[in-house]
Amino acid sequence: MIIPGHSLLPRIIRNVQAPKLQVQPCGVDLTLKRILKWTSPGVIDLDNKFRQTASTEEIHFPSEFLDLGHGSYLVEFNETVSVPLDMMGLVFVRSSLFRSGVLIHAGVMDSGYEGAVGALLQVMNPAGLRVYPSGRLAQLVFHQMSEKVEGYHGTYQGTTQMGGKTEV
Numbered sequence: 001m002i003i004p005g006h007s008l009l010p011r012i013i014r015n016v017q018a019p020k021l022q023v024q025p026c027g028v029d030l031t032l033k034r035i036l037k038w039t040s041p042g043v044i045d046l047d048n049k050f051r052q053t054a055s056t057e058e059i060h061f062p063s064e065f066l067d068l069g070h071g072s073y074l075v076e077f078n079e080t081v082s083v084p085l086d087m088m089g090l091v092f093v094r095s096s097l098f099r100s101g102v103l104i105h106a107g108v109m110d111s112g113y114e115g116a117v118g119a120l121l122q123v124m125n126p127a128g129l130r131v132y133p134s135g136r137l138a139q140l141v142f143h144q145m146s147e148k149v150e151g152y153h154g155t156y157q158g159t160t161q162m163g164g165k166t167e168v
Contacts, residue, residue, distance in 0.1 A: 001143065001144040002026050002027075002141060002142070002143055002144075003027075003087065003141075003142040003143070003144060004025060004026070005022075005023040005024045005025060005026060005027050005028045006023050008023075008027070008028050008140075008142060009023065009028065011082070012081060012082060012083065012084065012087070012142065013028050013079050013080075013081055013140065014079065014080045014081070014082070015078050015079050015080050016028065016078075016079055017031050017078055017079075017134050018031075018134075021136070022136065024139060026139070026141055027092075027139045027140050027141035027142065028079070028139065028140050029094065029136040029137075029138070029139050029140075030077040030078075030079050030091065030117060030119075030136070030137060030138040030139065030140050031077060031078045031079065031134040031135065031136055031137070032075060032077065032078070032131060032132075032133060032134055032135045032136075032137055033075075033076045033077055033078040033134075034058055034075070034076040034161075034162070035058070035059045035066065035068070035073050035074070035075055035076075035121070035131070036056035036057060036058050036059065036073065036074040036075075036076070036162065036163045037056065037057060037059055037073060037074070038054045038055070038056055038072075038074065039054070039055045039056060039057050040054050040055040041054055042054035048155075051155075053163075055163075056074055056162075056163035058163075059073070061133060064132065064133075065130050065131065065132045066130070066131050066132075067128055067129070067130050068121075068123050068128055068129045068130075068131060069123065069128045070123050070124070070125065070126055070128060071122075071123055072120060072121070072122050072123075073120070073121045073122075073123070074118060074119075074120060074121070074162055074163060075104075075118060075119055075120075075121045075137060075162075076116060076117075076118045076161060076162040076163070077116075077117045077118065077119075077137070077138070078134060079117055079140070080114075080115060080116055080117060081109065081113065081114065081115070081117055081140070082114045083109055083110065083111055083112060083113045083114070083142075083152075084111065084112075085111045085112050085148040085149055085150075085151045086111065086144060086145050086147065086148045086149075087111060087142045087143065087144055087145060088108060088109060088110060088111055088142070088143055088145060089108075089109030089140055089141065089142045089143075090106075090108065090109065090140075090141050090142075090143070091104060091106035091109070091117070091119050091138050091139070091140055091141075092104070092138060092139050092140075092141060093137075093138060093139075094136060094137060094138060094139055097137060097138075100125060100129060101123070101124045101125025101126075101127075101129075102121065102122065102123050102124060102125060102129050103121075103122040103124060104119045104120070104121055104122075104137060104138045105119060105120040105122065106118070106119035106120065106138070109140075110151070110152035110154075111145065111148075111149045111151050111152065112149070112150070112151020112152040112153070112157075113151075113152040113156070113157065114157060114158055115156065115157065115158050115159040115160065116159045116160055116161050116162055117140065118162035119137075119138060121137065
């Protein structure tokens with residue numbers, strides 16, 4: 001079962017910039033807070049003994065907007081979450097973005113996760129993408145699970161921002 005957007009505020013999704021614009025029938029739109037680029041490789045293994053997220057640096061807005069070239073970026077959203085133990089979240093690209101040749105990818109938002117929300121932004125359009133602060137990029141959708149679970153207790157619990165070497 002998908003939880004209607006209006007039911008997600010403010011208990012599950014916080015720091016919503018413009019609720020009247022962002023609340024959708026099936027979720028809540030996520031707005032751009034920061035854009036980062038990777039400056040080092042990441043390391044992934046089986047048991048996280050060697051795991052290391054890639055380092056990042058923020059791309060600052062030179063004016064009221066930022067023109068992004070073809071490539072991949074880490075985006076952080078203004079909104080934060082507190083996922084109940086009987087729900088899970090998924091991030092989807094907004095249709096106006098993919099119609100412009102841009103994709104959003106994110107992992108499963110586990111039950112019990114609290115903190116920052118981010119995603120991979122892929123500009124596939126050779127002409128690029130112009131973004132403005134707080135631009136709506138994605139939609140966060142929550143699904144009701146059949147039962148409560150123990151919940152997420154991983155490394156990223158309680159993070160306040162995205163990006164390697166900058167996380168809490």
